[in-house]
Amino acid sequence: MSGVASSDRGPWLDPERLELIRASVPLLYVEAIPVRLADDGAITHVGLLLGAPRSDRIERALVSGRVLYLETIRQALQRNLDKDLGPMALPQLPTSLVPFTVRQYFPHTLDGEGGQVSYDPRQHAVSLVYVVPIAGDVQVDGDCLGFDWYPIADASSASLATELASGHAEIIAQLAASCR
Template sequence: MNEIDSADMGPWLSPEDLEFVRGKVPMVYVDIVPVRLDEFGKLEAIGMLLCVTGDTILRSFPSGRVLFHEGLREALARHIEKDLGPMALPQIPAATVPFAVGEYFPTPGAGYLDSRQHAVALSYIVPMQGDCNPGSDSLEFTWFTPGDARTRELQAELGEGHAALLRQALAQMGEL
């Protein structure tokens, strides 16, 4: 058996098994758009990570796979803690209905590109009340005003899928 089964982490696939599964079925991911809201629920800032991918530096949102037998709320909490730290203090939504669904394909031109796999990303806007700090996979975490987030310059720093996600989040919050 190539899986490691830990009571705390749930079953994980070996790198070889994960590659095999990615080649056969779509993977489910969560994307998290961290936000700061004022006392009336109006958007004050959107948070983004600065990450190194190969030889490219890009901005992105916290995201990751939903594990086997893991609920969406647990996946959101796990990826927020991994990418933003234990003091982010997220307000995970009561309903797990995403505000957007992204489709990623390994084939250029078929949709958003993810050369590793076909993936479906359920996207959530999550207010943060605490201090957000980048995880070990990121260089920094920065809050941007809605005005800054609307600029083409900042959107150009995001990968194609996350730039579209940013625009959808701004529209969802009445800021586009």
């Protein structure tokens, strides 16, 4: 796969410039739902990070991150999975880049809007969500405090939903419903 090396993308945006951009245009993100599969390909478990990705509280979340300038969606997925789950996770990226679902995150609530709209106080973002089987061992590092696997039957429980970042409970519920 040809692509642009990380150093060719230029420097990370400084915080002031990123804040200005977030206030001006929607940003593109990818989110990955780590899953374990049975021998027949059925989803048995969903993996969730433990950390403080979008708020001041400890919460569970999906793998998530921006698509960088000149980066393909596949490269963004791989980079964010490697960053959050470690190099030995061995994610099996989808052959098709058609997402499982698409979410929008807004910096304020939208009255009368339902469905695929969630809250992110930092920005308006559009996120392409992918289901990604994990074949190896997860080793979190950096901002993550931990990682846990949940049986798919329990992943959409009300008690777990209260621990999830904005929008992620709905994504997990949608996945669980598609597995029934």
